Amino acid sequence: MNAPLPVVRDVPSLRNEIAAWRKAGLRVGLVPTMGALHEGHLSLVRTAKEKADRVVTTLFVNPRQFAPHEDFERYPRDEAGDSAMLASAGCDLLYAPDRAVMYPEGFATNVIVTDVSTPLEGEFRPHFFGGVATVVSKLLLQSLPDAAFFGEKDYQQLQVIKRMTRDLDIPVAIEGCATVRESDGLAMSSRNAYLNADERKIAARLNLIMHDAIKAARAGAAIASAEAQASRHITAAGFTSVDYIAIRDAETLAPITDLSRPARILAAAWLGKTRLIDNMAV
Amino acid sequence: MNAPLPVVRDVPSLRNEIAAWRKAGLRVGLVPTMGALHEGHLSLVRTAKEKADRVVTTLFVNPRQFAPHEDFERYPRDEAGDSAMLASAGCDLLYAPDRAVMYPEGFATNVIVTDVSTPLEGEFRPHFFGGVATVVSKLLLQSLPDAAFFGEKDYQQLQVIKRMTRDLDIPVAIEGCATVRESDGLAMSSRNAYLNADERKIAARLNLIMHDAIKAARAGAAIASAEAQASRHITAAGFTSVDYIAIRDAETLAPITDLSRPARILAAAWLGKTRLIDNMAV
Missing domain, CATH: 3.30.1300.10 (Pantoate-beta-alanine ligase, C-terminal domain)
Structure with missing residues (x-):
């Protein structure tokens, strides 16, 4: 049995942990998730652990990337289960902020990517990429890791995040990782x-x-x-x-x-x- | 006569200079400008120099915050004159990127602040604050100073930048500085x-x-x-x-x-x- 995974829930605590690692000369990898973890997420954690010395996984079901009619309320949530899986995959820290940490009173800023976000998902889920780009820019800037790891399962999202990170000069390398599939080929989700x-x-x-x-x-x-x-x-x-x-x-x-x-x-x-x-x- | 002010024109060079200062334990202040400097800008540089060990001034006339009918083309430009004034005010480095550095091929990201950016200037210059929030987020993320200094002359802009910086968790303190006036009270501009x-x-x-x-x-x-x-x-x-x-x-x-x-x-x-x-x- 693994030791329980340390968890932080606010930005100063997150930055303190990461600053201590940096001071020790360690490379930091970030794996942003909405929880409900499966083998696909764990493979991101393992890849991050190969390419960095310490891995932070974020868990935040981001309301701003769901339209009102979508499945925000019924989206699966199991922090205890997620935490145990992450510990066994080599994750070093769970960052699980609540909504008030991510979107404090008076929150009024949106990061909007045009072009690559317009077709396909952008057409069928018009709110989606604005919500994704905004929350990912926040997660990257809260933690400022050396690299952040995203699954190719959300391929268009990966392209949007790469473009956003380059365009805003966020000093983080964005790494795409291959989709993990069930034995019959179904993409894990x-x-x-x-x-x-x-x-x-x-x-x-x-x-x-x-x-x-x-x-x-x-x-x-x-x-x-x-x-x-x-x-x-x-x-x-x-x-x-x-x-x-x-x-x-x-x-x-x-x-x-x-x-x-x-x-x-x-x-x-x-x-x-x-x-x-x-x-x-x- | 002061020594000529060092200048960098791309992000890697800027980050190298700042990384060397950080390694030496020095605090870094940033003063974003569009050039055509006057005593108001120089007072920002002096305040930055009091509150930080090294001061970087940025010079970029940002096309994205001018509407097509506005004065982008005739906006005054004098890098040599600006550079001499900055050196005499204690600035340590000029960052003067060109348009291709700030907005490379395929640039597609906008930072949009609602709420505080909507009335007043937002009503009369609808493109303005989107252009400002985007370029300032880039300048802050390219340099990641400890603090950035803005004049209260552009008061609404200062409020928009404070909101954007807080909302996106950009780890930079935003400092507003009093408007400098001519002897008859006209705000310097x-x-x-x-x-x-x-x-x-x-x-x-x-x-x-x-x-x-x-x-x-x-x-x-x-x-x-x-x-x-x-x-x-x-x-x-x-x-x-x-x-x-x-x-x-x-x-x-x-x-x-x-x-x-x-x-x-x-x-x-x-x-x-x-x-x-x-x-x-x-």
Whole structure:
């Protein structure tokens, strides 16, 4: 059994811990999360621990990245369970601020990224990236780690955070880490916990359909027809609806007509009230 | 004659200089400017030098805080003159980035402060505070000084910067410094250089009319009528037009109906094509 993970809940305590590490010449890695941890998060912690001497994981379910009709209230929360998992993965400190620490009275600032945040998720969740960019800039500036680690599972989010960090000159390296998948290829996600047994089986079809679309595009199918066919397959597999399945420029997420530059396939689809996303290199 | 002031023009060079000072245990103060320096700026440098061991002054005429019809092109520029004045005031380093350093290809991030940025200047210059908050967050994060010094001459800007710095957890103390005035009370401003001799005489009336409005409000006049009378006096003094003259809450800049909390009088008025602003504690 591991020793319990130390936890801090305010910015001065967080900065004190990190300042002590820095004074000792240690490199610090940050893993921002909304809790409800799974193996995907733990792989971020392990990667961070390989690349830094000390790892801080943040746990904050950020209300500003949920629209009023979204699942903020029912989003899974289990700090004790998360804390035990983090300790076993080599995390050194949990930072779990409450809402008043993150958004004090009179809070009035938003970090808005245009361009890369506009299509795909930006179209279907217009509040999302403003909320993400604002909270991530805060978490980075509260802790000022050497590097921060984000999963490629949220690929567009990763691109938005990279752009925001470069544009604002936040002195932190942003590292993307490969998506961790279940044995049937389903991308791990805190929201998978919402799925019933039938939905869970259907969910596993998404990554296979994306692989097929990649194959079709690489074999010379027009991008638009590979996308359209994949969309039909997702619905046929039993998904309730498809928000998008798109092959895009891997950096800007702009539409493309051929594979001459690095490309990425990204998808979002609904199973009942649960929205799943996934992406892969083409 | 002073030794020439060292200058850096990119972020790595700036960070190298500051890292060396930090390693030596020195406190660093930052004075962001758009150049065209006058005694007001130099007083910021002197205050910074009293409160810190080393002072960096930034010189960047920020295109993003000018609307297309505003005076970006004709804004006065004299880096050699500015540099000599800074050296004599005790500045240790000039940071003068060009546009490509501040806004590289693909720049897509804006820092937007609502609330305190909405009235007054926000109403008449809707692009202004977005441009200011974005560039100041960049300058603070490029240099990460212990403290940054801003003039109260741009009082609303100072409040916006304080809010933004607190909201984003930028680890820099923001210090406001008193407005420096000419012998006739005119607030020093780089834009005073636009005034001809006749306009210069009229300009000096603004601060006197503001003092009268403060007296009237303190003597019990209704806020709205003190404002209306002051506005009439500004026009009668020969100003071309009045954008606003308003007595507001000193922190939020919200309208008030009495002087039970700290208040500030703020004004903006035009002399020909030159826009002057001023403010005072009530």
